[in-house]
Amino acid sequence: MQASAKVPRSRVLRQPQNARYDRATVHGILDAGLIGHLAFAADGWPYVIPMLYARDGERLILHGSVASRLMRSLGNGARACLAVTLLDGFVLARSAFNASVNYRSVVVFGRAISLTAEEEKKHALRVLSDHVLPGRWADIRPPSPKELFVTSVLAMQIETATAKVRTGPPKDDPDDLTWPCWAGVVPLRMVAGEPQPDGSLSAPPDYVLQDARFR
Numbered sequence: 001m002q003a004s005a006k007v008p009r010s011r012v013l014r015q016p017q018n019a020r021y022d023r024a025t026v027h028g029i030l031d032a033g034l035i036g037h038l039a040f041a042a043d044g045w046p047y048v049i050p051m052l053y054a055r056d057g058e059r060l061i062l063h064g065s066v067a068s069r070l071m072r073s074l075g076n077g078a079r080a081c082l083a084v085t086l087l088d089g090f091v092l093a094r095s096a097f098n099a100s101v102n103y104r105s106v107v108v109f110g111r112a113i114s115l116t117a118e119e120e121k122k123h124a125l126r127v128l129s130d131h132v133l134p135g136r137w138a139d140i141r142p143p144s145p146k147e148l149f150v151t152s153v154l155a156m157q158i159e160t161a162t163a164k165v166r167t168g169p170p171k172d173d174p175d176d177l178t179w180p181c182w183a184g185v186v187p188l189r190m191v192a193g194e195p196q197p198d199g200s201l202s203a204p205p206d207y208v209l210q211d212a213r214f215r
């Protein structure tokens with residue numbers, strides 16, 4: 001990962017005090033997120049596609065059908081940009097102008113390559129599965145050669161990455177502080193519902209029941 005603050009396309013201009021360029025913050029947000037929006041250019045158009053991802057060291061793992069436009073467009077080292085957003089709260093100010101949201105976000109620039117060796121693909125898919133739900137990969141049937149064949153797995157090297165983090169209460173104008181409406185933060189988080197068995201085994205495994213991220 002390059003020093004992102006020195007690369008113009010990776011430098012935050014607005015609210016630069018909220019920008020973070022250090023590896024630990026970038027990695028922490030990437031590891032806490034599940035969904036990224038991947039941008040790339042194909043056939044003269046920009047595409048932005050939401051998808052699962054996982055971090056494996058200094059690269060991001062992405063997967064999809066060998067038939068998908070995204071996989072065909074990106075597998076040969078084309079430029080891509082992935083944005084990850086964690087929404088942490090509504091920031092309700094006394095004016096629309098000062099209203100905001102608390103968030104942690106990351107924008108990554110890099111190039112992807114297609115992984116072709118069977119063991120490399122399996123490793124990447126395990127990393128992805130364990131990122132989405134730690135412990136699941138060890139429980140499920142391993143992928144068959146045919147399933148691996150029809151699955152494209154990409155590794156996107158993180159070339160530059162920027163994080164942006166907003167925390168805290170609204171910043172109202174002093175003159176607005178007497179305006180008679182409620183102001184403050186409404187925290188937001190992702191919460192899992194009750195597991196719904198498909199009819200086979202009724203008791204969900206511990207790694208589902210104890211996944212602290214959703215509690």
Ligand SMILES: Cc1cc2nc3c(=O)[nH]c(=O)nc-3n(C[C@H](O)[C@H](O)[C@H](O)COP(=O)(O)OP(=O)(O)OC[C@H]3O[C@@H](n4cnc5c(N)ncnc54)[C@H](O)[C@@H]3O)c2cc1C
Binds near residue numbers: 104107163
């Ligand atoms: C949930 C959410 C809601 C937002 N809503 C708005 C909105 O309604 N209006 C608005 O103007 N802005 C909004 N933002 C902020 C927005 O993402 C940009 O940060 C902002 O538009 C300022 O961009 P810029 O001109 O400084 O940088 P740009 O020139 O647009 O971007 C330059 C570089 O800075 C980095 N960067 C920019 N923004 C981010 C980011 N959020 N996270 C990580 N890296 C970043 C990237 O590397 C990017 O390539 C929102 C952000 C989040 C996470």
